[in-house]
Amino acid sequence: xxxxxxxxxxxxxxxxxxxxxxxxxxxxxxxxxxxxxxxxxxxxxxxxxxxxxxxxxxxxxxxxxxxxxxxxxxxxxxxxxxxxxxxxxxxxxxxxxxxxxxxxxxxxxxxxxxxxxxxxxxxxxxxxxxxxxxxxxxxxxxxxxxxxxxxxxxxxxxxxxxxxxxxxxxxxxxxxxxxxxxxxxxxxxxxxxxxxxxxxxxxxxxxxxxxxxxxxxxxxxxxxxxxxxxxxxxxxxxxxxxxxxxxxxxxxxxxxxxxxxxxxxxxxxxxxxxxxxxxxxxxxxxxxxxxxxxxxxx
Numbered sequence: 119x120x121x122x123x124x125x126x127x128x129x130x131x132x133x134x135x136x137x138x139x140x141x142x143x144x145x146x147x148x149x150x151x152x153x154x155x156x157x158x159x160x161x162x163x164x165x166x167x168x169x170x171x172x173x174x175x176x177x178x179x180x181x182x183x184x185x186x187x188x189x190x191x192x193x194x195x196x197x198x199x200x201x202x203x204x205x206x207x208x209x210x211x212x213x214x215x216x217x218x219x220x221x222x223x224x225x226x227x228x229x230x231x232x233x234x235x236x237x238x239x240x241x242x243x244x245x246x247x248x249x250x251x252x253x254x255x256x257x258x259x260x261x262x263x264x265x266x267x268x269x270x271x272x273x274x275x276x277x278x279x280x281x282x283x284x285x286x287x288x289x290x291x292x293x294x295x296x297x298x299x300x301x302x303x304x305x306x307x308x309x310x311x312x313x314x315x316x317x318x319x320x321x322x323x324x325x326x327x328x329x330x331x332x333x334x335x336x337x338x339x340x341x342x343x344x345x346x347x348x349x350x351x352x353x354x355x356x357x358x359x360x361x362x363x364x365x366x367x368x369x370x371x372x373x374x375x376x377x378x379x380x381x382x383x384x385x386x387x388x389x390x391x392x393x394x395x396x397x398x399x400x401x402x403x404x405x406x407x408x409x410x411x412x413x414x415x416x
Contacts, residue, residue: 124158162183216244257389275410298328299330344361
């Protein structure tokens with residue numbers, strides 16, 4: 119159908135809020151975006167978009183048209199999934215993911231997927247902010263932590279665990295803590311991204327929460343920087359296990375307070391509220407689930 123590219127373009131414009139951004143996402147020129155939207159308006163005899171030099175918004179008829187266009191494209195994606203099952207995965211999947219999990223796990227998992235599906239293109243944007251899936255045109259987001267209620271579709275795909283560790287040289291100089299309270303007298307590397315940067319949470323063997331005040335001269339807002347500082351012997355860190363599991367296996371970092379539990383966070387795959395999930399998106403989610411399951415940190 120010749121209208122399909124026009125419908126896809128209109129939906130992209132509605133999500134992006136501008137012709138230029140829609141053009142970037144679609145890989146076409148802004149002029150082409152404008153021509154496709156104009157073609158729809160001419161064909162149906164309605165004004166779909168109100169444009170000024172600074173803003174763009176849908177008209178009331180445009181909002182109605184968006185709902186119908188989305189249903190049409192959803193139906194076509196569901197049908198294309200049948201073809202994907204026979205001819206292999208194809209098309210583009212745009213994903214937003216957190217920096218540490220993305221760097222340490224997601225990139226390797228997705229590299230393995232595209233090796234077996236050469237017609238599939240995966241665009242992975244790593245950022246710790248919560249993106250707006252619909253407005254920014256993402257097919258999928260991988261999020262760590264408890265989710266707020268929303269109209270999005272969420273599926274738990276793994277568990278994010280934490281570990282407390284330090285370098286062997288640091289432990290030789292300062293000694294290893296026997297209980298969380300001992301951290302109060304030891305140099306710690308603080309995470310500026312934590313809501314309370316100078317308090318770390320542990321669990322007793324019985325599961326009771328323990329909150330410990332910590333201090334240190336080095337405060338960082340990037341996980342990898344905390345890892346490097348710990349390797350250099352700057353202090354004890356409380357970081358995601360995914361970040362340091364290779365260092366722990368090599369012995370360049372040593373876990374402390376191993377018998378004390380740490381709170382865990384869920385890992386979710388989050389999708390826009392759409393009636394159908396394309397086969398290629400489902401395949402990406404399943405690959406991530408399997409990839410996380412293969413490691414002790416999942």
